[in-house]
Amino acid sequence: MPAYNSTFAADAQNDRMVGNVVLLPLKTNFRGPAYQANSDYDIIDECLDLFRANSFFKNFEVRSSADRVLIYGILFVNECLSQLRPSTSYNEALKLLTNVALDDFAVPGTPGFPLNNVYSVPVQNHADMDLLKSYIQQFRQELAMRLLERLYMESKEKPSKFWLAFTRRRFMNKSL
Amino acid sequence: MSYLNNPAIVMDNGTGLTKLGFAGNDSPSWVFPTAIATAQRSATKSGGSGASSSTMQNQSAPYFGNSTSATSFNSLASAALMSNNLAGKRGTEDLDFYIGNEALSAAQGPSYSLSYPIRHGQVENWDHMERFWENSIFKYLRTEPEDHFFLLTEPPLNPPENREQVAEIFFESFNCAGLYIAVQAVLALAASWTSSKVVDRSLTGTVIDSGDGVTHVIPVAEGYVIGSAIKNIPIAGRDITLFIQSLLRERGEEDTTLRTAERIKQEYCYVCSDIVKEFNKFDRDSEKFAQFIVENTEKTKRKVIDVGYERFLAPEIFFNPEIASSDFLTPLPTVVDQTIQACPIDVRKGLYNNIVLSGGSTMFKDFGRRLQRDLKGLVNNRIALSESLSGTRSTGVDVQVISHRRQRNAVWFGGSLLAQTAEFKGYCHTKKDYEEIGPEIVRNFSLFNMV
Numbered sequence: 001m002p003a004y005n006s007t008f009a010a011d012a013q014n015d016r017m018v019g020n021v022v023l024l025p026l027k028t029n030f031r032g033p034a035y036q037a038n039s040d041y042d043i044i045d046e047c048l049d050l051f052r053a054n055s056f057f058k059n060f061e062v063r064s065s066a067d068r069v070l071i072y073g074i075l076f077v078n079e080c081l082s083q084l085r086p087s088t089s090y091n092e093a094l095k096l097l098t099n100v101a102l103d104d105f106a107v108p109g110t111p112g113f114p115l116n117n118v119y120s121v122p123v124q125n126h127a128d129m130d131l132l133k134s135y136i137q138q139f140r141q142e143l144a145m146r147l148l149e150r151l152y153m154e155s156k157e158k159p160s161k162f163w164l165a166f167t168r169r170r171f172m173n174k175s176l
Numbered sequence: 177m178s179y180l181n182n183p184a185i186v187m188d189n190g191t192g193l194t195k196l197g198f199a200g201n202d203s204p205s206w207v208f209p210t211a212i213a214t215a216q217r218s219a220t221k222s223g224g225s226g227a228s229s230s231t232m233q234n235q236s237a238p239y240f241g242n243s244t245s246a247t248s249f250n251s252l253a254s255a256a257l258m259s260n261n262l263a264g265k266r267g268t269e270d271l272d273f274y275i276g277n278e279a280l281s282a283a284q285g286p287s288y289s290l291s292y293p294i295r296h297g298q299v300e301n302w303d304h305m306e307r308f309w310e311n312s313i314f315k316y317l318r319t320e321p322e323d324h325f326f327l328l329t330e331p332p333l334n335p336p337e338n339r340e341q342v343a344e345i346f347f348e349s350f351n352c353a354g355l356y357i358a359v360q361a362v363l364a365l366a367a368s369w370t371s372s373k374v375v376d377r378s379l380t381g382t383v384i385d386s387g388d389g390v391t392h393v394i395p396v397a398e399g400y401v402i403g404s405a406i407k408n409i410p411i412a413g414r415d416i417t418l419f420i421q422s423l424l425r426e427r428g429e430e431d432t433t434l435r436t437a438e439r440i441k442q443e444y445c446y447v448c449s450d451i452v453k454e455f456n457k458f459d460r461d462s463e464k465f466a467q468f469i470v471e472n473t474e475k476t477k478r479k480v481i482d483v484g485y486e487r488f489l490a491p492e493i494f495f496n497p498e499i500a501s502s503d504f505l506t507p508l509p510t511v512v513d514q515t516i517q518a519c520p521i522d523v524r525k526g527l528y529n530n531i532v533l534s535g536g537s538t539m540f541k542d543f544g545r546r547l548q549r550d551l552k553g554l555v556n557n558r559i560a561l562s563e564s565l566s567g568t569r570s571t572g573v574d575v576q577v578i579s580h581r582r583q584r585n586a587v588w589f590g591g592s593l594l595a596q597t598a599e600f601k602g603y604c605h606t607k608k609d610y611e612e613i614g615p616e617i618v619r620n621f622s623l624f625n626m627v
């Protein structure tokens with residue numbers, strides 16, 4: 001059984017696409033270009049659900065454009081975890097992760113991004129690239145907040161050590 | 177002819193563990209590592225006179241216990257090295273050796289060297305093996321070999337020369353009454369007859385034998401091993417233990433020794449149906465997390481180890497080898513499918529229908545169910561494809577994985593079942609046959625056809 005793929009169907013005709021990345025709707029209060037999701041379960045929940053399982057896999061077959069969002073999400077969760085210590089409290093973590101989410105980051109397809117063979121985006125088209133960048137910005141913020149909920153489910157004092165154990169795992173042998 | 181009523185002795189010498197006992201019993205009387213510690217030739221005889229015989233008695237007691245592990249652990253080192261008083265006096269170096277758990281502790285000292293006479297299921301060092309058997313018979317079983325029939329086991333594809341060598345040792349050195357050498361996989365099939373799922377006692381089936389070092393998938397038709405189709409998987413008990421250890425280390429648990437990892441493997445691990453669902457179950461229900469208490473040898477301080485996702489991730493490496501290794505990536509169900517597909521077409525149904533588990537690493541809860549489900553998926557996909565290509569209806573293939581309570585020592589138990597039957601002695605070669613014909617007599621053994 002190989003690594004888990006995204007269950008979200010991406011359809012190049014109806015969904016908003018930038019290159020081969022689909023801008024899936026999100027449930028979020030952060031401002032950004034994403035549409036509000038209709039269902040209870042969005043791609044961010046899926047990233048968090050699949051993060052632990054997929055972290056063990058080095059090979060991943062990209063089947064749909066939603067998988068590209070999933071890859072980004074899983075790598076970003078790993079990035080967030082690497083910022084935390086076993087003793088970081090919820091309030092400190094909130095600050096840390098907000099900063100991580102807002103930090104300057106490499107947009108997929110541009111130099112400096114580790115997985116450019118998977119992503120192909122129209123680098124010349126500034127309008128599209130701005131859209132993608134602000135979508136990912138919004139995606140990062142929401143993902144960081146929902147990750148915090150899961151990490152501090154048991155106690156507000158320290159993050160779950162069972163989640164932190166995944167810090168050293170490298171999905172597809174890559175990190176952001 | 178006093179041996180007529182004595183039970184036969186069943187010996188299963190595996191790469192890791194040796195199982196010893198009498199036919200008719202439910203479980204072997206002794207299980208210990210197939211290890212021998214011999215005196216090093218250069219070593220000076222220093223320890224011989226120090227220990228009195230009474231302390232030796234006390235120390236040797238715990239080593240006769242049954243072991244569940246083929247690995248030597250440090251706790252055994254805490255016991256002092258035992259010494260052989262006789263050896264010092266008479267200069268009988270060849271008697272100065274220990275086997276099993278005693279060997280592991282003796283090898284902690286300076287004057288003994290440890291060796292494992294069986295490698296990859298086959299005897300590598302006949303001199304050590306002979307001494308190992310000698311001690312097994314006289315020190316552990318405490319029997320007279322001339323009064324007993326012996327049932328020994330061999331791996332599939334064992335060369336006939338090895339059988340002859342075994343016969344020479346057993347008939348000439350030990351003077352045993354009679355000998356039968358059975359193939360391990362066939363005995364494992366026989367052991368599955370105790371399961372209620374088995375309706376006909378056939379010797380056709382696929383045996384999945386997973387011990388400490390390697391996992392074999394062995395197809396058997398009518399009691400004969402189909403040698404060309406055997407497949408090996410380099411994933412077995414030791415890999416699971418190492419994987420648990422790496423997970424514990426990543427989490428920074430207090431105690432991450434191999435021993436702890438192995439205990440966790442034995443007590444807490446199970447096979448799940450889907451890892452993502454299982455992760456979510458752990459999130460919803462914190463009862464799933466367990467705690468393992470490591471008892472210190474000094475019992476002064478206890479360490480508490482949290483047991484988390486490794487409960488289901490560890491056995492998952494059979495079904496998803498990618499999560500632990502990067503060089504072997506084929507899941508066990510696929511290997512089983514490939515094995516059966518490599519067999520003659522007329523036995524395949526029987527092989528799918530009777531997949532038998534054997535060995536300690538198949539003991540995880542729901543191992544058989546998961547294997548059956550995954551294998552069924554593979555088989556049904558292929559049937560659907562061939563139906564759509566040919567346009568005809570298939571009669572279907574029934575996939576059935578049999579797990580039973582004797583799985584851990586299935587080979588030994590199968591031997592015990594067969595050797596207790598009235599016909600068993602008729603199938604053996606006796607000392608008289610051996611003297612008349614010679615060692616080549618053991619090249620062939622007739623099969624049990626139990627109906």
